[in-house]
Amino acid sequence: MDADGQRLAMSTSRAQAELRLLVLGRAGAGGRSAVCSILGLPDSLPAQESDESRECRKLRGEAAGRRVLVVSSPDWFGSDCDADTRRRYISSSITLTSPGPHAFLLCVPVNQPADVETKTLDVLAMLLGPSAITKNTIIVFTNMDELEEDERLEDYLATWRKDLGALVKRCGGRYHALTTCSGEQEESKAVEEMLEKVEQAVEESEAPHFSCPLYQEVSERVRKRQDEIVRRRRHEAHGEASSLVDPDVTDQDMEEVLEEAERTIGDLDLDLDEVFPSSVIPVSSAASPLGVLWAKLVGWLKWVPTMVRREALFGALVGLFVGGPVGGVLGATVGSVATEVTRRKAQKTK
Template identity: 65%
Template sequence: MSACGVQTELRLVVLGRSGSGGRSDACSILGLRDCDQRNDNNQVDECRKFRAEVVGRKLLVVSSPDWFSSDCEPEERRKHFSSLITLSIPGPHVFLLCVPLDQPADGETKVLDVLEKLLGPSAVNKNTIILFTNMEELEEDERLEDYLSMWRKDLGMLLERCGGRYHALETQRVEREESKAVEDMLEKIEQVVKDNNDEHFSCPLYQEVSEKVKKRQVEIVKERKEDAVVTEKDMEEVLEEAEKSIGLLQVDLDVFSSSNISPSAPTPSFLRTLWEKVVGWLNWLPTIVRREALLGALVGLFVGGPVGGVMGATVGSVATEVRRRQTQKTK
């Protein structure tokens, strides 16, 4: 990992939805459990940091809540973003964005928009890997690349923004295959690190937060008795206290407003409504091979422009899911 041959700790930030097909799947394959900590309302309410050793690699994993769920306000989004920056200083080696194949990609698009606007384009085009989940969406023997190019151009655009880097996250592997799955994913992560000259991601915002945390660490240590022996555990507690003292970052709150991100894409509530209506309509249509693709194309042509492209891809993926489930029921 390093020029002198000493293995360093890989710092990873895991982004995406909660639940199946999201961050939980990524954390599970890394040997981490309960990445999604929930409050009394069953909502994930904070970023969490984990340390682990997986197949010989030392990992620090920061799991961040879903920024763009419908009930998350801009101030809450800034809170989550501030926390993930602070917990992953001096900067992550890789951002892992979990993207389920059977869902519209509006939320994931907005996450990339925020990273680009606040951290710079290289955070996305050099340091982000797409983790595709819910791979059962593919037909038997269907290649992911073919599926993306033919039926889900919205996901293809996400992948293009991330430099074409992706990993297909197979979460239903038998136990003997899990170690190989983890190994494959970590190899892709380490390839990104190698491509970036074995350096972690950095930017002015990360540098500013790192300096604040270091300064606070020094202050905390000085506040303790001079004759006290400072152990490694003490230093971990000092770091945790220093991180908590940072609070909200002074970044433009407008960046976290849905109306100011990806203006060419439909809003999440609109996509959700469209999704439900189309599913209800398609339930009584006869099944024809890839009819869903034609339907998506017609929607795209009817609406036109970038919005039409996204809507068409969304409708197409809805129809794909309906057809797949109908086929399963008849078997």
């Protein structure tokens, strides 16, 4: 192996020592910036823009004694995401996490319907194979402050949100609740828990990291592009008669080479027509009729006293899904009865 090859091999070895995470989720879920925060990674975007970034972002840092690389992807199902934009997002997500992520983190707000997240898992399975879901995906629940103070997430999923529970089941039961941490000790514990779940998933997958034919192809393209860039830079700096590699080439130089290689790979040749048939591409949940109704319902529930919150939600959901005047009357009746039952139980326990 020549000096160029040795340099690239060392760069690859360093990359393999990193814990690579691909963070997915709908716009506005708060997941990408929250994951970067909990892992102690710098977010180069202003807070008000971090969830609306229109390009993939790659962040590096150290967390809980580990080297971590986080790539966050924009929403693949946004209402303004056309076919070309979607191809660019997915291509960049795969290229920036080559030779393969250790885990896919799908951020799911607990107070939203799970239609977008279900489609995201479907796309991952079709593009990368079912093992991407069953072995290497972790559901990361966000907006946890929407739950009642004494409400356990497990009870909430089993009783109220079986659609979210179905997501967890598809991912082999793996999930993490992303809560706001106060204090260095609590934050360190949260980091440790997150990364332990990632490492457990990798161990159970019996592979160093996730891999599939598409990732293998991209990894080879990146490696070849790195080699071309190193040789071009050597020629521009010293000419053909110079030594193969400058002795003062640093790790930072090689990192710059990698980043240039990743940027210049371009969009991958992905057949997204099969993965995203027009008949099933959902509009962003913020613009869909169900998403609008759900958002209004959740917003209204914030003003409802805690004791009647679940009962009101139950009645409202009945009215929402039955529909029409009959649904409205039925939902109101169910909610009122459930509320009264809860009040009486509370009085008896006093």
